[in-house]
Amino acid sequence: MQPFGESRSLTLGVELELQLVNTHDYDLAPYADEMLRLMQRLDLPGAVVPEMTSSMIEVSTGICESAAHVLGELTQLRDGLVRCADKLNIAVVGGGTHPFQQWHQQRIYDRPRFRELSELYGYLSKQFTVFGQHVHLGCPSADAALLMLHRMSRYIPHCIALSASSPFVQGQDTQFDSARLNSVSAFPMSGRAPYTLAWTQFEAFFERATRTGVVRSMKDFYWDIRPKPEYGTIEIRVFDTPLTVERAAALAGFVQSLAAWFVHDEPFQPQEDDYLVYTYNRFQACRFGLEAVYVDPVSGRHLPLRDHLLQTLRQLAGHARHLGAGPAIQALAEDVELGTNDARWLRQRQAQERLLAEVVRQGAQRFAARR
Template identity: 75%
Template sequence: MSLEAFHHSEPLTLGVELELQLVNTNDYDLAPYAEDMLRLMKKTPLPGSVVPEMTNSMIEISTGICHSASEVVGQLTPIRDALVKSADKLNIAVVGGGTHPFQQWHERRIYDKPRFRELSELYGYLSKQFTIFGQHVHIGCPSANAALLMLHRMSRYIPHFIALSASSPYVQGQDTAFDSARLNSVFAFPLSGRAPFALTWEDFTAYFDKMTRTGVVKSMKDFYWDIRPKPEFGTIEIRVFDTPLTIERAAALAGYVQSLGAWFLADEPFMPQEDDYLVYTYNRFQACRFGMEAVYVDPATGDHMPLREHILMTMDKIAGHAAAHGASNALHLLRTDTQAGQNDARWLRDRQRQEQLLAEVSRQAAQRFRGAPV
């Protein structure tokens, strides 16, 4: 199969996908209600889409094309409200977060869809362990070559995205000591990690053709990279975010991506280099493990600094672009939490320290998702 042509999109437009947990309201464990939720959700006209995910206690929602973080909230809100209404009818709840804190992966069932069955046959138990929940952000790019430049520039900021969205400290009832344990499951897949260093669509197409000739890859869907091009949409897709606990934070993260993209297109602040990736895996690990307390190594200078400091410094640089694209409120929300060293992983740990019961933490997280006070 040849690589699809890179389609036109309006630069800096946004699309957001959120993978969400379906839990029962008895003990707040995962509940296999995806099919029932999809049936109920079909009755309500909504922007974007609602689709199944790998296992039957998951559901994915997505926006249509948005131009700002506020438009992302505007589309996610009616979808969220319809989800909550449908969940109430089924006596279940919908929860954000990158992992369910105490579910047992072996109890999961693969959703009955040809691609999911195919992946299950290929990856075995990893498919059930892929009951993890992420946010994907698409950003429109003016051309195929500009998309690859955007991709490699964004790669420097992968630790920002991980630390700001981290919401998966617990796995199967244990505190993993990671702020984002979800990504450890992603890294187990053989085609995960970083995209190849190609700065022209011609070079990227040559790489794709080599991979398809091996028989390992059939389409772009087979790559589980942290960021990948989506030629059919004319975007790049950033995939390292944990699903936040609220749609407001999800929209703020999209606003941050848009502001960075606007900075890249307007100022071309640096030219990506292959050597940027010398510290890529280290920086990514630091952000997953320590969140806001991580160390960031600048690939250009080799300087070590607190990741929090690098995030705040970057926000200062892009503030004007954020204002021009209506993302000032998004940056303000993220800046306030960054200054305080807060993210959703910290909130979950604080709740568990208080409650000493992960089921109660999940109940409170469900309340947060529906917009109710906790």
Template identity: 70%
Template structure:
């Protein structure tokens, strides 16, 4: 469950004459372990626009003995950090804090800053440089300007599953809660200097890429293998990395990977979100509370849009009953149900912190808007967000 580059960054070019690959066997992983990946912004300390300092940051970070990894991303104003395999949210927070502190020290050396958030509020996509890595250059040739527009920043959470069929069951149960993840992590209200009226505008950029959205509703690894074979025979798909789904299985790690979170403004929130995913997975894997079916996805896109647009103020449609209720209410109901499972995963503190955020109707998108309303200048908002990321 070590970090890997984002799916987009690992895609391949269109079909060749090579024989279609086969699906990798599902690997061994300790159930309910977690791993966290964060894509982060590098900004200058003059006007707080993105700074093309990835190479310098990677060089300085390589000198340090740290858990996890630090790797480049699609464009040169961003990097990705990740934890090792963790058993608890507190362990993940400890690793993220060590990496964060090293990042801040390295950034200070370079006179730049590191920032969370799902989008940079005012960067211009045409000014971004593709990171000098063959795969990224290939993708730039394939996707054109979309590659530069993909200068967006997300959090990925891996959770361990005991076997392949349990992984698919957990994935499809988790899909009902995608709006929770989006609303809790939303931190991208601004794009190209404008308030988009979305709490999470970042996910709108993902829609432009092929094979985004949700995984097919199959519940056995044999059936998934048949789906994978069909896709690889088309030549469109070379490996699991070509699927840009909101949640996807990661057979090489024995995990599923939740990919819809905006990068939070703090590592504390990132760890709490991982604890929430872990608590949900514990409920699903220990109790098998419902049987996922294709009809669960009838309202999937609507619920997803609501959470992106309105955040915690969204409407949630229950896929089974058709009941419409405030997403905030559904979140609180779910958190109450998860309490014993969170305690079992030592994620009670993470759940309590997120619950208080819901009760206070606060997420990072709201924090950014409040700062912008007070300061007027988005550059000053980013300066304050950089201070928040470093724990100030």
């Protein structure tokens, strides 16, 4: 394993996996190559790369200091994507799943790693046509990264509920707010990182894992949060891609504010027993979103996740203001009060339109910030 790199504490980097759809019936369209070619001509921050199947594209910011910085870079990337998509007569859409695409129709993007994964995982590779937001958080040392990872794990349900945007799969309402994570869970190296607070112990775990031949690099772990030694970060991977870049930046502001609370107030020490309720809390958030039940890992008390989220957002408010994320945290709190997330918006549009293609069309307009 490569050494843990240097990064400034609490810096951010955001990746968004996005849908490419045609403007005829709003199904997924295999235009990744064409989009990459056009995007390479633009002077934009961050990077634009292909993803597992050819109807996906991923954009990422550079190293950002704040949620506002993230929003500035994502807005430039979004505007570039929309201009290029217009030239190709396609559209770009957020959301954690495409509501009615058929996985067997997807094409694996022609890249050695994607071909290898397709040969290893079979049909799961095409079913992995799902779309997430990943948030990288800068950590000053390897041990600090592990401490941050395990503290952040208590708040994975909160991240899922705030970002949930994948209620529909293959034309059906799954009754989940985040069905995307069910696709991720099918992979053998998914779930959570092993509990250790010492990087030397983590390195020993990684050495044992690579010696078995089960994994070759950190990329082979599909954990909800994983260390990224080459960047000096931890990477939170449970967010569905939001429908707007504003929501994506607000979620990054939530992560940064939460981390600042951990660093400056040290509200608790993570324990291995935290993970006794981890899978249950994760399922509740995926299934019910903001209406989930949250089990406190210390007391075992059951309470509405929405109440715990509002309590958390109040605790973070001072740190958020100091980081310039106050408006983002306030916007999230207002949505939590109303029980609103992107999954609810998608269901409301479908209830009104009764046509998923029209829901996707409106989602494309929303992503592009067009009325």
